[in-house]
Amino acid sequence: MPTLATTVDGLKLPNPFIIGSGPPGTNLNVIARAFREGWGAVIAKTVSLDAAKVVNVTPRYAKLLSADRQEVIGWENIELISDRKFEIWLDEFKKCKDQFPDGVLIASIMEEFNKDAWVEIVERCQDAGVDAFECNFSCPHGLPERKMGAAMGQEPDILEEVCGWVMGAAKKPVWAKMTPNITRIEDPSRAALRAGCQGVSAINTIRSVMGVNLETLRPEPTVEGYTTPGGYSCKAVRPIALRMVMEIATMIRREFPGRTLSGLGGIENGGDAAQFILLGSDTVQVCTGVMKFGYECVKPMCEELLEFMAKHSFETLADFKGKSLDYFTTHAELVRMQGERKAAQKAAAVTKVVKTDGEWSGDEFVKQSDALARG
Numbered sequence: 001m002p003t004l005a006t007t008v009d010g011l012k013l014p015n016p017f018i019i020g021s022g023p024p025g026t027n028l029n030v031i032a033r034a035f036r037e038g039w040g041a042v043i044a045k046t047v048s049l050d051a052a053k054v055v056n057v058t059p060r061y062a063k064l065l066s067a068d069r070q071e072v073i074g075w076e077n078i079e080l081i082s083d084r085k086f087e088i089w090l091d092e093f094k095k096c097k098d099q100f101p102d103g104v105l106i107a108s109i110m111e112e113f114n115k116d117a118w119v120e121i122v123e124r125c126q127d128a129g130v131d132a133f134e135c136n137f138s139c140p141h142g143l144p145e146r147k148m149g150a151a152m153g154q155e156p157d158i159l160e161e162v163c164g165w166v167m168g169a170a171k172k173p174v175w176a177k178m179t180p181n182i183t184r185i186e187d188p189s190r191a192a193l194r195a196g197c198q199g200v201s202a203i204n205t206i207r208s209v210m211g212v213n214l215e216t217l218r219p220e221p222t223v224e225g226y227t228t229p230g231g232y233s234c235k236a237v238r239p240i241a242l243r244m245v246m247e248i249a250t251m252i253r254r255e256f257p258g259r260t261l262s263g264l265g266g267i268e269n270g271g272d273a274a275q276f277i278l279l280g281s282d283t284v285q286v287c288t289g290v291m292k293f294g295y296e297c298v299k300p301m302c303e304e305l306l307e308f309m310a311k312h313s314f315e316t317l318a319d320f321k322g323k324s325l326d327y328f329t330t331h332a333e334l335v336r337m338q339g340e341r342k343a344a345q346k347a348a349a350v351t352k353v354v355k356t357d358g359e360w361s362g363d364e365f366v367k368q369s370d371a372l373a374r375g
Protein backbone atom coordinates (compact mmCIF):
# COMPACT_ATOMS: atom_id res chain seq x y z
CA MET A 1 0.00 0.00 0.00
CA PRO A 2 1.42 3.44 -0.88
CA THR A 3 1.64 6.06 1.86
CA LEU A 4 0.91 9.79 1.76
CA ALA A 5 2.82 10.47 4.99
CA THR A 6 5.75 12.78 4.48
CA THR A 7 8.32 14.74 6.47
CA VAL A 8 9.10 18.19 5.09
CA ASP A 9 11.65 20.45 6.78
CA GLY A 10 11.28 18.28 9.88
CA LEU A 11 7.48 18.70 9.92
CA LYS A 12 5.68 15.35 10.07
CA LEU A 13 2.58 15.47 7.86
CA PRO A 14 0.04 12.62 7.57
CA ASN A 15 -0.53 13.72 3.96
CA PRO A 16 0.76 16.54 1.71
CA PHE A 17 -2.55 18.46 1.62
CA ILE A 18 -2.25 21.81 3.42
CA ILE A 19 -4.91 24.47 3.92
CA GLY A 20 -3.57 27.52 2.03
CA SER A 21 -3.66 30.87 3.83
CA GLY A 22 -7.02 32.60 3.41
CA PRO A 23 -10.64 32.28 4.53
CA PRO A 24 -10.35 28.49 5.27
CA GLY A 25 -7.87 29.29 8.09
CA THR A 26 -9.39 32.48 9.38
CA ASN A 27 -9.91 31.55 13.06
CA LEU A 28 -9.48 28.69 15.55
CA ASN A 29 -12.94 27.21 14.86
CA VAL A 30 -12.25 26.60 11.18
CA ILE A 31 -8.62 25.56 11.74
CA ALA A 32 -9.88 22.94 14.21
CA ARG A 33 -12.40 21.76 11.62
CA ALA A 34 -9.58 21.33 9.10
CA PHE A 35 -7.53 19.19 11.48
CA ARG A 36 -10.57 17.07 12.33
CA GLU A 37 -11.22 16.45 8.62
CA GLY A 38 -7.66 15.18 8.21
CA TRP A 39 -5.73 17.98 6.49
CA GLY A 40 -1.97 17.40 6.58
CA ALA A 41 -1.31 20.91 7.93
CA VAL A 42 -2.99 24.30 8.18
CA ILE A 43 -1.57 27.69 7.20
CA ALA A 44 -3.60 30.29 9.07
CA LYS A 45 -4.84 33.51 7.45
CA THR A 46 -1.97 36.04 7.26
CA VAL A 47 -1.48 38.04 10.46
CA SER A 48 0.31 41.34 11.15
CA LEU A 49 1.15 43.13 14.40
CA ASP A 50 -1.36 45.95 14.00
CA ALA A 51 -4.71 44.74 12.71
CA ALA A 52 -6.20 48.21 13.11
CA LYS A 53 -4.43 49.21 9.88
CA VAL A 54 -6.24 46.43 7.97
CA VAL A 55 -9.70 47.54 6.83
CA ASN A 56 -11.71 45.24 4.58
CA VAL A 57 -14.59 46.17 2.25
CA THR A 58 -17.63 44.29 0.92
CA PRO A 59 -18.27 42.86 -1.55
CA ARG A 60 -14.71 41.61 -1.99
CA TYR A 61 -15.21 38.59 -4.27
CA ALA A 62 -16.16 38.30 -7.96
CA LYS A 63 -16.47 34.98 -9.79
CA LEU A 64 -16.00 33.68 -13.32
CA LEU A 65 -18.58 30.97 -14.07
CA SER A 66 -18.50 28.14 -16.59
CA ALA A 67 -20.66 28.48 -19.72
CA ASP A 68 -23.55 26.60 -18.05
CA ARG A 69 -23.12 28.88 -15.00
CA GLN A 70 -22.96 25.82 -12.76
CA GLU A 71 -19.32 26.02 -11.75
CA VAL A 72 -16.95 28.67 -10.44
CA ILE A 73 -13.77 28.42 -12.51
CA GLY A 74 -12.09 31.71 -11.60
CA TRP A 75 -12.29 33.71 -8.37
CA GLU A 76 -11.15 37.27 -7.78
CA ASN A 77 -10.78 38.71 -4.30
CA ILE A 78 -9.82 42.10 -2.92
CA GLU A 79 -9.64 40.72 0.62
CA LEU A 80 -6.76 41.87 2.79
CA ILE A 81 -4.82 39.92 5.39
CA SER A 82 -6.53 39.19 8.72
CA ASP A 83 -8.23 42.14 10.36
CA ARG A 84 -8.43 40.26 13.69
CA LYS A 85 -6.27 41.45 16.59
CA PHE A 86 -2.78 39.90 16.81
CA GLU A 87 -3.27 39.12 20.53
CA ILE A 88 -6.43 37.14 19.71
CA TRP A 89 -4.48 35.20 17.09
CA LEU A 90 -1.68 34.37 19.56
CA ASP A 91 -4.25 33.06 22.01
CA GLU A 92 -5.86 30.93 19.26
CA PHE A 93 -2.47 29.58 18.11
CA LYS A 94 -1.82 28.42 21.71
CA LYS A 95 -5.27 26.87 22.07
CA CYS A 96 -4.92 25.17 18.70
CA LYS A 97 -1.64 23.51 19.69
CA ASP A 98 -3.22 22.43 23.02
CA GLN A 99 -6.14 20.82 21.17
CA PHE A 100 -4.09 19.36 18.30
CA PRO A 101 -0.54 18.79 19.58
CA ASP A 102 0.30 16.69 16.51
CA GLY A 103 -1.41 19.03 14.02
CA VAL A 104 1.08 21.05 11.98
CA LEU A 105 0.10 24.71 12.41
CA ILE A 106 1.87 27.23 10.19
CA ALA A 107 1.61 30.98 10.84
CA SER A 108 1.42 33.19 7.77
CA ILE A 109 3.04 36.51 8.62
CA MET A 110 3.39 39.88 6.92
CA GLU A 111 4.92 43.14 8.07
CA GLU A 112 6.22 46.44 6.76
CA PHE A 113 9.88 46.95 5.80
CA ASN A 114 11.03 47.18 9.42
CA LYS A 115 13.41 44.70 11.04
CA ASP A 116 12.02 45.11 14.57
CA ALA A 117 8.49 44.40 13.36
CA TRP A 118 9.50 41.19 11.55
CA VAL A 119 11.55 39.97 14.51
CA GLU A 120 8.70 40.72 16.92
CA ILE A 121 6.07 38.93 14.84
CA VAL A 122 8.27 35.84 14.47
CA GLU A 123 9.18 35.67 18.15
CA ARG A 124 5.64 36.16 19.45
CA CYS A 125 4.16 33.56 17.05
CA GLN A 126 6.80 31.02 17.90
CA ASP A 127 6.29 31.63 21.65
CA ALA A 128 2.63 30.81 20.99
CA GLY A 129 3.71 27.41 19.69
CA VAL A 130 3.36 27.51 15.91
CA ASP A 131 5.30 24.81 14.06
CA ALA A 132 6.51 26.86 11.08
CA PHE A 133 6.16 30.15 9.22
CA GLU A 134 5.07 31.19 5.79
CA CYS A 135 6.08 34.79 4.96
CA ASN A 136 3.49 36.42 2.75
CA PHE A 137 5.49 38.40 0.18
CA SER A 138 2.76 38.14 -2.36
CA CYS A 139 -0.67 39.67 -1.68
CA PRO A 140 -1.30 41.70 -4.88
CA HIS A 141 -3.84 44.23 -3.61
CA GLY A 142 -4.19 46.73 -0.76
CA LEU A 143 -1.00 45.85 1.10
CA PRO A 144 1.39 46.91 -1.71
CA GLU A 145 0.08 50.43 -1.09
CA ARG A 146 1.93 50.10 2.27
CA LYS A 147 4.96 48.53 0.49
CA MET A 148 3.96 45.12 1.89
CA GLY A 149 3.05 41.80 0.25
CA ALA A 150 3.72 41.67 -3.47
CA ALA A 151 5.57 45.02 -3.29
CA MET A 152 8.29 43.15 -1.33
CA GLY A 153 8.02 39.93 -3.31
CA GLN A 154 8.71 41.77 -6.56
CA GLU A 155 12.05 43.11 -5.27
CA PRO A 156 14.53 40.27 -4.73
CA ASP A 157 17.03 42.48 -2.85
CA ILE A 158 14.43 43.70 -0.36
CA LEU A 159 13.03 40.19 -0.03
CA GLU A 160 16.47 38.77 0.72
CA GLU A 161 17.05 41.34 3.43
CA VAL A 162 13.67 40.69 5.06
CA CYS A 163 14.17 36.90 4.88
CA GLY A 164 17.53 37.43 6.57
CA TRP A 165 15.79 39.23 9.48
CA VAL A 166 13.21 36.44 9.73
CA MET A 167 15.85 33.71 9.66
CA GLY A 168 17.78 35.51 12.40
CA ALA A 169 14.78 35.21 14.72
CA ALA A 170 13.07 31.99 13.60
CA LYS A 171 13.71 28.72 15.39
CA LYS A 172 11.13 26.99 13.16
CA PRO A 173 11.13 26.29 9.42
CA VAL A 174 10.32 29.27 7.18
CA TRP A 175 8.71 29.22 3.74
CA ALA A 176 8.56 32.36 1.58
CA LYS A 177 5.35 32.71 -0.43
CA MET A 178 5.93 34.07 -3.92
CA THR A 179 3.88 36.40 -6.06
CA PRO A 180 3.15 35.30 -9.63
CA ASN A 181 2.97 38.97 -10.65
CA ILE A 182 6.54 39.03 -11.86
CA THR A 183 8.31 37.93 -15.04
CA ARG A 184 10.88 35.56 -13.52
CA ILE A 185 9.58 33.92 -10.34
CA GLU A 186 12.94 32.17 -9.85
CA ASP A 187 14.58 35.49 -8.92
CA PRO A 188 12.71 36.24 -5.66
CA SER A 189 12.60 32.49 -4.88
CA ARG A 190 16.37 32.33 -5.18
CA ALA A 191 16.72 35.43 -2.97
CA ALA A 192 14.62 33.82 -0.21
CA LEU A 193 16.59 30.56 -0.35
CA ARG A 194 19.90 32.45 -0.39
CA ALA A 195 18.79 34.17 2.83
CA GLY A 196 18.35 30.72 4.37
CA CYS A 197 14.60 30.03 4.11
CA GLN A 198 13.92 26.29 4.15
CA GLY A 199 11.34 26.49 1.40
CA VAL A 200 9.24 28.45 -1.03
CA SER A 201 5.47 28.45 -1.61
CA ALA A 202 3.96 29.39 -4.97
CA ILE A 203 1.71 30.85 -6.15
CA ASN A 204 -0.32 33.58 -4.50
CA THR A 205 -3.11 35.16 -6.54
CA ILE A 206 -2.68 36.74 -9.97
CA ARG A 207 -3.49 40.46 -10.23
CA SER A 208 -6.70 40.70 -12.16
CA VAL A 209 -9.87 42.54 -13.14
CA MET A 210 -12.78 40.12 -13.17
CA GLY A 211 -14.97 42.04 -15.60
CA VAL A 212 -17.23 44.99 -16.24
CA ASN A 213 -20.97 44.90 -15.65
CA LEU A 214 -22.57 45.76 -19.02
CA GLU A 215 -25.66 47.30 -17.39
CA THR A 216 -23.93 49.62 -14.93
CA LEU A 217 -20.57 49.87 -16.79
CA ARG A 218 -18.91 49.38 -13.38
CA PRO A 219 -16.03 46.92 -12.96
CA GLU A 220 -16.51 44.12 -10.42
CA PRO A 221 -16.42 43.58 -7.49
CA THR A 222 -18.06 47.00 -7.21
CA VAL A 223 -17.64 48.85 -3.91
CA GLU A 224 -19.43 52.21 -3.76
CA GLY A 225 -19.41 52.19 -7.59
CA TYR A 226 -15.66 51.61 -7.87
CA THR A 227 -13.18 48.75 -7.72
CA THR A 228 -9.46 48.05 -7.50
CA PRO A 229 -7.58 45.19 -9.23
CA GLY A 230 -7.64 42.04 -7.09
CA GLY A 231 -6.13 38.55 -6.89
CA TYR A 232 -7.24 35.72 -9.18
CA SER A 233 -7.39 32.11 -7.99
CA CYS A 234 -9.25 28.82 -8.56
CA LYS A 235 -8.86 26.22 -11.34
CA ALA A 236 -8.43 28.87 -14.08
CA VAL A 237 -4.99 29.78 -12.68
CA ARG A 238 -3.68 26.20 -12.45
CA PRO A 239 -1.72 26.15 -15.74
CA ILE A 240 0.09 29.33 -14.73
CA ALA A 241 0.78 27.98 -11.25
CA LEU A 242 2.13 24.72 -12.70
CA ARG A 243 4.48 26.63 -15.00
CA MET A 244 5.82 28.71 -12.12
CA VAL A 245 6.18 25.68 -9.84
CA MET A 246 8.13 23.96 -12.64
CA GLU A 247 10.46 26.96 -12.95
CA ILE A 248 11.10 27.22 -9.20
CA ALA A 249 11.56 23.45 -8.82
CA THR A 250 14.09 23.39 -11.66
CA MET A 251 16.03 26.20 -9.99
CA ILE A 252 15.89 24.48 -6.56
CA ARG A 253 17.12 21.22 -8.07
CA ARG A 254 20.13 22.95 -9.66
CA GLU A 255 21.03 25.51 -7.03
CA PHE A 256 19.52 24.50 -3.66
CA PRO A 257 19.08 20.71 -3.55
CA GLY A 258 17.24 19.67 -0.39
CA ARG A 259 15.20 22.89 -0.08
CA THR A 260 11.46 22.47 -0.35
CA LEU A 261 8.55 23.72 -2.42
CA SER A 262 4.88 23.98 -1.51
CA GLY A 263 2.78 24.23 -4.68
CA LEU A 264 -0.65 25.82 -5.00
CA GLY A 265 -3.01 27.50 -7.40
CA GLY A 266 -6.26 25.88 -8.52
CA ILE A 267 -5.83 22.46 -6.90
CA GLU A 268 -9.21 20.73 -6.61
CA ASN A 269 -8.53 16.99 -6.64
CA GLY A 270 -5.88 14.32 -6.18
CA GLY A 271 -4.93 14.37 -9.85
CA ASP A 272 -4.21 18.11 -9.67
CA ALA A 273 -2.06 17.49 -6.59
CA ALA A 274 -0.17 14.69 -8.37
CA GLN A 275 0.72 17.12 -11.18
CA PHE A 276 2.16 19.68 -8.74
CA ILE A 277 4.23 16.92 -7.08
CA LEU A 278 5.40 15.58 -10.46
CA LEU A 279 6.64 19.12 -11.14
CA GLY A 280 8.65 19.23 -7.92
CA SER A 281 6.34 20.16 -5.04
CA ASP A 282 6.90 18.55 -1.64
CA THR A 283 3.47 19.60 -0.41
CA VAL A 284 0.34 21.07 -1.99
CA GLN A 285 -1.96 23.76 -0.67
CA VAL A 286 -5.64 24.34 -1.31
CA CYS A 287 -7.46 27.60 -0.59
CA THR A 288 -10.26 28.38 -3.07
CA GLY A 289 -10.98 24.65 -3.48
CA VAL A 290 -11.92 24.49 0.21
CA MET A 291 -14.28 27.45 -0.25
CA LYS A 292 -15.91 25.63 -3.19
CA PHE A 293 -16.11 22.09 -1.83
CA GLY A 294 -15.80 22.32 1.97
CA TYR A 295 -13.15 20.95 4.37
CA GLU A 296 -14.23 17.36 3.71
CA CYS A 297 -12.78 17.50 0.18
CA VAL A 298 -9.44 16.37 1.65
CA LYS A 299 -10.70 12.78 1.87
CA PRO A 300 -11.40 12.23 -1.85
CA MET A 301 -8.22 14.16 -2.65
CA CYS A 302 -6.17 11.70 -0.54
CA GLU A 303 -7.95 8.72 -2.10
CA GLU A 304 -7.37 9.99 -5.64
CA LEU A 305 -3.70 10.64 -4.97
CA LEU A 306 -3.29 7.15 -3.48
CA GLU A 307 -5.03 5.62 -6.53
CA PHE A 308 -2.62 7.48 -8.82
CA MET A 309 0.33 6.19 -6.80
CA ALA A 310 -0.93 2.62 -6.79
CA LYS A 311 -1.48 2.71 -10.57
CA HIS A 312 2.14 3.71 -11.15
CA SER A 313 3.57 1.56 -8.31
CA PHE A 314 4.83 4.61 -6.41
CA GLU A 315 5.11 3.83 -2.70
CA THR A 316 5.99 7.28 -1.39
CA LEU A 317 5.66 10.87 -2.57
CA ALA A 318 9.43 10.96 -2.99
CA ASP A 319 9.12 8.22 -5.63
CA PHE A 320 7.53 10.66 -8.06
CA LYS A 321 8.40 14.16 -6.80
CA GLY A 322 9.86 16.12 -9.72
CA LYS A 323 9.65 13.14 -12.10
CA SER A 324 8.05 15.16 -14.91
CA LEU A 325 10.64 17.96 -14.72
CA ASP A 326 12.87 15.81 -16.93
CA TYR A 327 10.42 16.23 -19.79
CA PHE A 328 10.93 19.98 -20.25
CA THR A 329 13.40 21.31 -22.76
CA THR A 330 13.82 24.27 -25.12
CA HIS A 331 11.67 24.80 -28.22
CA ALA A 332 14.78 24.46 -30.43
CA GLU A 333 15.35 21.02 -28.93
CA LEU A 334 11.73 20.02 -29.67
CA VAL A 335 12.30 21.04 -33.31
CA ARG A 336 15.55 19.03 -33.46
CA MET A 337 13.98 15.91 -31.91
CA GLN A 338 10.93 16.08 -34.15
CA GLY A 339 13.13 16.52 -37.24
CA GLU A 340 15.18 13.48 -36.26
CA ARG A 341 12.11 11.35 -35.65
CA LYS A 342 10.51 12.33 -38.99
CA ALA A 343 13.77 11.63 -40.86
CA ALA A 344 14.03 8.20 -39.19
CA GLN A 345 10.40 7.42 -40.06
CA LYS A 346 10.95 8.49 -43.65
CA ALA A 347 14.04 6.32 -43.98
CA ALA A 348 12.15 3.36 -42.51
CA ALA A 349 9.23 3.93 -44.91
CA VAL A 350 11.56 4.15 -47.93
CA THR A 351 13.34 0.95 -46.91
CA LYS A 352 9.98 -0.76 -46.55
CA VAL A 353 8.69 0.44 -49.95
CA VAL A 354 11.92 -0.44 -51.71
CA LYS A 355 11.95 -3.90 -50.12
CA THR A 356 8.31 -4.71 -50.92
CA ASP A 357 8.78 -3.55 -54.48
CA GLY A 358 11.29 -6.31 -55.04
CA GLU A 359 14.60 -5.60 -56.73
CA TRP A 360 16.66 -2.57 -55.60
CA SER A 361 16.50 0.24 -58.09
CA GLY A 362 18.29 3.55 -57.68
CA ASP A 363 15.74 5.40 -59.80
CA GLU A 364 12.84 4.00 -57.87
CA PHE A 365 14.48 5.05 -54.57
CA VAL A 366 14.86 8.68 -55.69
CA LYS A 367 11.28 8.76 -57.03
CA GLN A 368 9.82 7.41 -53.80
CA SER A 369 12.01 9.61 -51.58
CA ASP A 370 10.84 12.71 -53.45
CA ALA A 371 7.23 11.65 -53.12
CA LEU A 372 7.66 11.14 -49.37
CA ALA A 373 9.45 14.46 -49.00
CA ARG A 374 6.55 16.21 -50.72
CA GLY A 375 4.39 14.76 -48.02
Ligand SMILES: Cc1cc2nc3c(=O)[nH]c(=O)nc-3n(C[C@H](O)[C@H](O)[C@H](O)COP(=O)(O)O)c2cc1C
Pocket: 020, 021, 022, 023, 045, 046, 075, 077, 079, 080, 081, 082, 108, 136, 139, 177, 203, 204, 205, 232, 233, 234, 235, 237, 264, 265, 266, 267, 285, 286, 287, 288, 289
Ligand atom coordinates in the same frame (compact mmCIF):
# COMPACT_ATOMS: atom_id res chain seq x y z
C1 LIG B 1 -10.41 35.12 -0.54
C2 LIG B 1 -8.93 34.83 -0.51
C3 LIG B 1 -8.15 35.33 0.53
C4 LIG B 1 -6.77 35.03 0.55
N1 LIG B 1 -6.03 35.50 1.61
C5 LIG B 1 -4.70 35.18 1.67
C6 LIG B 1 -3.91 35.55 2.78
O1 LIG B 1 -4.37 36.15 3.75
N2 LIG B 1 -2.59 35.23 2.77
C7 LIG B 1 -2.01 34.54 1.73
O2 LIG B 1 -0.81 34.25 1.78
N3 LIG B 1 -2.76 34.15 0.68
C8 LIG B 1 -4.07 34.45 0.63
N4 LIG B 1 -4.82 34.02 -0.43
C9 LIG B 1 -4.15 33.32 -1.56
C10 LIG B 1 -4.26 31.81 -1.44
O3 LIG B 1 -3.62 31.31 -0.28
C11 LIG B 1 -3.63 31.12 -2.67
O4 LIG B 1 -2.27 31.49 -2.76
C12 LIG B 1 -4.30 31.47 -4.00
O5 LIG B 1 -5.66 31.72 -3.83
C13 LIG B 1 -4.11 30.37 -5.06
O6 LIG B 1 -4.53 29.10 -4.59
P1 LIG B 1 -6.04 28.54 -4.76
O7 LIG B 1 -6.40 28.58 -6.20
O8 LIG B 1 -5.99 27.16 -4.15
O9 LIG B 1 -6.91 29.46 -3.94
C14 LIG B 1 -6.19 34.27 -0.48
C15 LIG B 1 -7.00 33.77 -1.51
C16 LIG B 1 -8.35 34.03 -1.54
C17 LIG B 1 -9.19 33.47 -2.66
